[in-house]
Amino acid sequence: MHIPDGFINAGTSAGAAVIAAGGVSVAVKKTSDYMEDKQVPLAGLTAAFVFAVQMLNFPVAAGTSGHLLGGALAAILVGPWAGALCVTVVLIVQAFFADGGITALGLNILDMSFITALGGYALFVGLRRVLPKQRWSIVIASGIAAGVSVVLSSLAFFVQFTVGGNVDLRLGSVLAAMVGVHTLVGVGEGVITAATVGLVLGVRPDLVYGARDLATRLELKPQVRTAGGLS
């Protein structure tokens, strides 16, 4: 999914970089509103985990592979804004691996970090509203939201390509191809995300940002007893 340099013209790439920089500064502000000291290493781990799993391309069709984007996963684990920052860190490191272009970094930050983290998290919250308040619904919602977030990401690329593509092509055909293949990649994204969220929920449900409501419900009584007032 990483956009290399050259696919999108310089002007559009620069515009995307400006929007991405604005997005990062908003994400920094929003994250500083809620991130506690003890969550810092967990956010670092989330970024490192996404880097590792992004390397694991899986086959999706003949001669085509896909890999985790991880924005939805990171958002569910550490919150949408911190999640977007996690994938942004991954993309910056990957630029040193020549994975994703340098001028295309802003485009990639928008498509792979912000669209997947914010879009994926919004879907996750929406799905949780219609699903029962159970642990398994968090796993299901994670998988579906993550899968759809990949398609959203491919749509974001299509918009960028429409605005700043360097060749004149039949856009309808590009759109169909992008959505088609990324629906398949989304299935993999959904399975990996659901499995990871399920694993963390199984060992430390209190560490899943998207499941805070369940954790509070379980811990409410002892907390009220020990706190004895506002901290």
Place this chain on the structure above:
Amino acid sequence: MKHAPSTRLFLFAGLLLAFALALFVSPFADPNPDGLNRVALDEGFAQTETDHRLSDGPVADYAVSGVDNEWISKGLSGVIGMLATFALGLALFALVRKRREADPAQARGEVA
């Protein structure tokens, strides 16, 4: 919750998992073009890709320069990237996190 592992143990296990995936599993990843690159080839915009400015870098294309065995080279590059991401993430989130020390200072400022 019965016998939940400590946060420290959780972190250690998580890093160990990421380490193992990067080192041992990444060399087995599907080498075929990913979704976007496949579309670029099929639809006819793959040729617009330009050379990456860091394509001669020490870890370009997930290969550590100087390590000839491509499996070891890829696994090693994965570990380097994973650790670099962890370090950069820690640094960023340590800077970004909610600062409790700032509150008393602010309160004192307001009082004065």
